[in-house]
Amino acid sequence: MELHITPALALLREHHLLDHVSNLTDFTATSVSYDSRKVQPGTLFFCKGNFQPQYLASARENGAIAYVAEKEHPEGGDIPAIIVRDEQKAMALLGAAFYGYPQNDLFIIAITGTKGKTTTAYFADHILAKSTDKHIALFSTLDRVLGNQPGDKFKSDLTTPESLDLFHDMRVAVNNGMTHLVMEVSSQAYKKNRIYGLKYNVGIFLNISPDHIGRNEHPTFADYLHCKEQLLVNSEICLINAETANFTDVYYTAKATTQPENIYLFARRGAKVKLPAGVEVDFEYRNDLEDLHESEFELAALTDRAKKLQLDNRYTTSVPGDYNEGNAVAAIIASGLAGAKTADAVATLDHVHIRGRMEMINSQHHGTIYVDYAHNYASLKRLLAFLKRQTNAGKVTVVLGATGDKGISRRSGFGKALTEEQPDEVILTTDDPGYEDPMKIAREIDSYIDHDKVSNIQFEMDRETAIKMAIDESQNDDIVVLAGKGEDPYQKIKGQDTPYPTDVKIAQDYIDQLEK
Ligand SMILES: CC(=O)N[C@H]1[C@@H](OP(=O)(O)OP(=O)(O)OC[C@H]2O[C@@H](n3ccc(=O)[nH]c3=O)[C@H](O)[C@@H]2O)O[C@H](CO)[C@@H](O)[C@@H]1O[C@H](C)C(=O)N[C@@H](C)C(=O)N[C@H](CCC(=O)O)C(=O)O
Ligand SMILES: Nc1ncnc2c1ncn2[C@@H]1O[C@H](COP(=O)(O)OP(=O)(O)OP(=O)(O)O)[C@@H](O)[C@H]1O
The missing domain is CATH 3.40.1390.10 (MurE/MurF, N-terminal domain)
Structure with missing residues (x-):
């Protein structure tokens, strides 16, 4: 080079x-x-x-x-x-x-949204691995995968890498014979022009809600939305969740640079969507069965161009949660636009495992434990609403904290989501406190909870102890949600990544110890 x-x-x-x-x-x-x-x-x-x-x-x-x-x-x-x-x-x-414009040799699916980017990326990656016979690269928050040899996969530092790293990694992927790339695009990547000039074959816009607003991120929601919308401006084909907030703004941004016939919309059947005159939803999906282990849903094309993709089918995903159906639908359609067949999705979506996203630990006597990366209002609300609908579920206990030094609005967001969804028990704990006092953060979250609606609140700043308390207090059909940390093997404390065993390991080891 x-x-x-x-x-x-x-x-x-x-x-x-x-x-x-x-x-x-x-x-x-x-x-x-x-x-x-x-x-x-x-x-x-x-x-x-x-x-x-x-x-x-x-x-x-x-x-x-x-x-x-x-x-x-x-x-x-x-x-x-x-x-x-x-x-x-x-x-x-x-x-x-x-790096010789490696993007020209890749079919690129780019994904943005406040929530669901990683999940959608993994779904699409699995579908395309099947349809392309593993010629698929992945740039996600969790992993960057540039090929099929063990050395071609490593943990990501950023959701969307710095431009020189991005084009370097694309070049390696192309040299490794990869033909397709699925990448997550953060709003920061646009804010910092890490992907300036990059075009995508398909751009997915999942959703937007207030997040990443504050010092070092976006000054306002308008700025956040503007950055996210740049993904559509740079996409040849746009795929938009018609249920997203700010839909009209998002749609017209896409339309400014993309012919309407190359803008596809999807929505859940029966969802209240407000579309501009003459604009139709192309795909709708409907849940057939949801439980605590998987989701089954049906996808149907409504418009002629959508029908041409021949994606109508019933699909099962191994990552539960109704919101993950929307993520799966986005992945199926985008992969279909990249040449995948419905059979590729049917064959793969039922065994996708994503670290820290609805990771499930079953126990005999202490219910089911979910480790989930829900770390703002929108995600915690969707997660708790889903769990509440599971009629066979018993008591729901939530263990969570909020990060220090950033995302301050998450504290009120958590208080609001907890008040609205009313879990039976909440244990407030530590989650990347940075330079702040975790107890002060916990008290702040607590101040946003309506105690008439959620009264059983405990404070335990040692996260490991908090997890064990939640498990101790749960039985049979109960649910324990370990929210916010996902798969992180550290706690960010005073500028240091302090080693932490991960929520999954702590919970699994404790269950093993209790039930051996
Ligand atoms: C605010 C921001 O975007 N910061 C990113 C930015 O930092 P920076 O350019 O200021 O770099 P720096 O690390 O302070 O160093 C300054 C420059 O001096 C250079 N340097 C440094 C030391 C030296 O000895 N010699 C030298 O040349 C560095 O290589 C760098 O070029 O460039 C760095 C890579 O070069 C990133 O690691 C860093 O991300 C920080 C760590 C970060 O946390 N960013 C978050 C906000 C972020 O981008 N998150 C999004 C997801 C969130 C979302 O959804 O929006 C993401 O895409 O991951
Ligand atoms: N479509 C969705 N709507 C609302 N919440 C969602 C959705 N998809 C996933 N979530 C929730 O958000 C959490 C993070 O999901 P995921 O990692 O896929 O999103 P992300 O956009 O990559 O997030 P981040 O930008 O925080 O890394 C999940 O653990 C889940 O709780």
Whole structure:
């Protein structure tokens, strides 16, 4: 891989990003990096984010051949300085060019939404693994999978990687023979222009509700919505959940750049959807059976173009929860648009397992324990509403805390969801308190709970003890929900990722100990 200065400057000019160049020489970069510690001779270095000038000095020492920045830095010495109007945009464009536009060799399904991205991504990944004979790459919050060898799979640090990492990983996937990619797209990725210029074959918009609003994330809900909608602007085919909040706004954003015949809508049968005149729902689904272990639903095409995909069928998913039916439907349709057949979905959706999403631990005498990543109002509300509908379920106990230093609105959100859904017992505990006092966070959540509706509330700041308390107090048909942490093997405390065994391990070990 390489990038010559002439096409690099032409690309930046074309996008109106080039301000000026100093110390111009003829060079070809043989590496690109935004991290001075990874610079090697021949690297084009990007000064981005919380950049410190000394990083540029050390990049030069390590052999940087030129740098891209929003202003000149004396530490750059006499190497070429490419001064741009937007560093992140420039980095994304030059990154794609350096890695030879790997996106052109992939059918890309991109997924956004406040909730359900990871679940939908795993559903689509399973369907497409079958239909493409495992030529499918996955960029998710949990894992990044670039091929089928053991070394091609690793844990993700970000939901949507930094642009240079994104295009690098796409290139590796293409070189590994992958033909399709399923990727989650976070609103931050648009905010930070990590995916500037990237186009998708199919873009899925699942839902939106207030989240990720605050310091270091989005200043307002409008900004959050705007960032999420950029996914549709960049998609050749748009697939939208007609039940999403802000639907009209979302639909017209899609329509601004996509012909209406390439915008597909789906909704649950009977859902109250408000569509603009002349716009129809293309697919509807209806639940046939839901229980605590799986969901069975029927998908039906309503419009002629939807019928052409031949996806009408009854499907079973192994991840319970009515909201996961919507996620599965999105995955089935998107995969169908990528060439998968209904049989590929039927054969795969009933054995998808996603770490930290409705992970179920069965016990003989202490009910069923669910570990679920529900960590805001929308997800906790949907989860508890689903569990409440299971008529054979006994007492429901919820163990949860809220993160410190960010997502402050989640505290009132939890209080609201608990008040509305009224579990029998709540144990407030610790969940990534950061620099805050977990007891203070717990008291704040408690202050938003209506105690006339939910009266059995306990405080136990040691999460392991809280989980054991919930299990001790449950029996037979009872349900214990361990919410918020999902599969995290750490607690974020005072800037450190403090090792934590995971909710699943604690619960499973304790059940094993109680029932051996
Ligand atoms: C606010 C934000 O987007 N921050 C991201 C950003 O940080 P940054 O650019 O400021 O980088 P930094 O780590 O402070 O360092 C500054 C620069 O100096 C460089 N450096 C640093 C040290 C050194 O010795 N030499 C050197 O060159 C670094 O490589 C970097 O280029 O770029 C980093 C990667 O280069 C990310 O890890 C970091 O994400 C932080 C950790 C983060 O938590 N981001 C969250 C908010 C996020 O993006 N989340 C979304 C999901 C949430 C959603 O759904 O919206 C996600 O996509 O994961
Ligand atoms: N469509 C949905 N609507 C509401 N809640 C959902 C939906 N899908 C999943 N959830 C809930 O949200 C939690 C997180 O799901 P998932 O990881 O699929 O979403 P995500 O969009 O990737 O989340 P995040 O951005 O927080 O990583 C699940 O554990 C579940 O409780």
